[in-house]
Every structure is written in C-alpha cells, then in structure tokens.
Amino acid sequence: MAPGSTSKFVGKSSMTNELASRELLDVVDADDRVIGVKTRGEIHAQGLMHRAAHILVFNTSGELFIQKRSMSKDNDPGLWDSSAAGHVDRGEDYQSCAIRELGEELGLTATASLEILFRLSASPITGMEHCIVYRCIDDGPFELQAEEIDEGAWISASEMDRRVSGDDPTMTRVLQLIWNKFRQDF
Numbered sequence: 001m002a003p004g005s006t007s008k009f010v011g012k013s014s015m016t017n018e019l020a021s022r023e024l025l026d027v028v029d030a031d032d033r034v035i036g037v038k039t040r041g042e043i044h045a046q047g048l049m050h051r052a053a054h055i056l057v058f059n060t061s062g063e064l065f066i067q068k069r070s071m072s073k074d075n076d077p078g079l080w081d082s083s084a085a086g087h088v089d090r091g092e093d094y095q096s097c098a099i100r101e102l103g104e105e106l107g108l109t110a111t112a113s114l115e116i117l118f119r120l121s122a123s124p125i126t127g128m129e130h131c132i133v134y135r136c137i138d139d140g141p142f143e144l145q146a147e148e149i150d151e152g153a154w155i156s157a158s159e160m161d162r163r164v165s166g167d168d169p170t171m172t173r174v175l176q177l178i179w180n181k182f183r184q185d186f
Contacts, residue, residue, distance in 0.1 A: 021039060021040050021041030021044075021074075022039050022040070022041065023039065023040040023087065023089065024037055024038070024039060024040075024089070024090040025037070025038065025039070025040050025043055025050050025051070025087050025088070025089060025090055026050060026051060026088065026090050026091070027043060027048050027049065027050060028049050028050060028051060028122075028130060029049065030049065030121075030122070032049075032051070032122075032130045037090050040087060043128075044074075044075075044127075047128055048128060049122040049128050049129070049130065050087065050088070050122075050128065050129055050130070051087065051088035051094065051097075051129060051130050051131075052085060052086060052087050052088060052097075052126070052127075052129040052130070052131050053085065053086060053088060053094050053095075053097040053098040053101060053131065053132055053133075053134065054082040054084075054085040054131055054132075054133045054134070054174070054178055055082060055083050055084045055085065055098050055101065055102055055114070055133075055134045055135070055136060056082055056083055056117070056133065056134070056135045056136075056178070056182065057083035057084065057102075057106065057108075057135075057136055057137075057138055058135065058136075058137050059137070059138070059139045059140070059154060060137060060139055062156070062157060063154040063155060063156050063157075064083070064154070064155050064156075064157065064160055065083045065106075065140070065142070065152055065153070065154055065155075066080045066081065066082070066083065066152065066153055066155055066171075066175070067080070067081055067082070067083060067084070067105070067144070067148075067149045067151075067152045068080050068081075068149065068150045068151045068152065068153075069081050069148070069149065069150070069172070070146075070147060070148055070149060070150050071150060072147065073148070075127065076172045078150070079170060079171060079172045079175075080153075080168075080170055080171045080172065080175060081171075081172045081174070081175050082133075082172075082174070082175050082178060083106065084098075084101045084102050084104075084105040084106050084108075085101060085105075086100070086101040086104070086105070087129075094132040095114065095116075095132075095134075098114060098132070098134045099114065102114075102136070104145055104148075105144065105145045105148055105149060106142040106143065106144065106145075107142055107143030107144075108136075108138055108142065113136045113137050113138070114134050114135075114136050115134060115135045115136065116132060116133075116134055117133045117134060117135050117182065117185070117186070118132075118133050118181055118182075118185060119131065119132050119133070120132075120133065120177065120178070120181065125173045125174055125177050126174050126177070127174070131174075131178075133178055133181075133182070157183075160179055161179075161183065164176045164179045164180060
C-alpha cells in the first residue's frame with residue numbers, strides 16, 4: 001500500500017464475537033500481577049483489569065498506519081484505532097501478543113523490528129487494560145483481517161496531531177491517549 005493511500009480488504013477469517021467473549025484471559029491487579037483467569041466476556045462485564053498490546057506501524061516515510069475497526073466489533077465499532085492491537089491471552093506475554101496480533105490483523109511477521117515504546121496503566125480509557133505499546137516499521141502491503149478491520153489508511157504525524165488535538169470522534173479514546181503519550185515522549 002502506497003503512503004497516503006487507503007484501502008479496504010477482505011481476507012483472513014476471525015473468531016465471532018461470541019467465541020471471542022469466551023477467550024480465557026489473565027485477570028491482573030493494579031500492579032499488573034496475575035490474580036486469576038476469566039473469560040473475556042466476564043472480564044469486560046465486571047470491569048476487571050487485564051492486558052493488551054498495541055502496535056504503531058510506521059512506514060519509511062514516517063506515516064502511521066491506522067485501522068478502522070469493523071462495525072461488528074463489540075467495543076468502538078467503526079472507529080479508527082492503532083495499527084494492530086489485542087488482548088494478551090492467558091499465560092501469554094505482551095511481546096508474543098504483539099507479534100500474534102500483527103500476524104492476525106495485518107499479515108505481518110515483524111519480530112525483528114518490534115520496539116517497546118511505553119506502558120499505559122489500566123484505566124477506563126484503556127478499557128481497564130494494562131497496555132504495552134510497540135512500534136515497528138513496515139511499508140506494507142498488508143493483508144487486513146476482514147472480520148476485525150473495515151479499512152486501513154496511512155496518516156501523517158501532523159494530521160494525527162490535528163485530529164487528536166481536535167478530539168476527533170472518529171478515533172478511539174485509547175488511540176488518542178497513545179498518540180498523545182507518543183508525541184510527549186518521542
């Protein structure tokens with residue numbers, strides 16, 4: 001995909017929301033220590049803390065790839081989000097999750113270029129997820145997971161700044177939080 005372009009994709013199959021709600025995830029405390037295991041559905045319904053990884057994929061021109069969440073998603077359907085993201089499964093570590101999500105959502109194998117940027121503590125904005133945010137560099141093309149992503153686009157840093165500073169309602173709150181932290185730190 002060329003820098004600045006947008007695309008819609010169909011492709012890889014995914015779990016339905018019903019199956020996803022039965023995924024087993026680690027429940028964690030405020031210090032990100034595992035204190036139990038529950039299904040994703042139980043964790044979300046009870047507002048329990050858990051873990052997620054977010055990945056910001058930049059191209060060699062410095063543009064960020066963002067994805068538009070599928071309208072079938074149970075949280076933030078149809079909103080623009082980080083390049084790839086997902087729950088850390090029971091017993092999985094953050095980096096393994098990030099690698100898995102890049103493969104599932106974008107068709108990437110980016111283990112060599114995956115860099116930890118920062119950690120976010122669980123909060124209502126993160127959906128009670130402790131998050132580790134990663135960066136990788138890849139120019140695509142990507143094979144977007146059709147059941148997770150409606151479309152993707154490259155966006156310049158200045159356009160992200162403009163949209164986030166304007167509290168763009170078409171972007172997830174967590175993407176805005178991640179971008180603000182990224183711009184503050186880098």
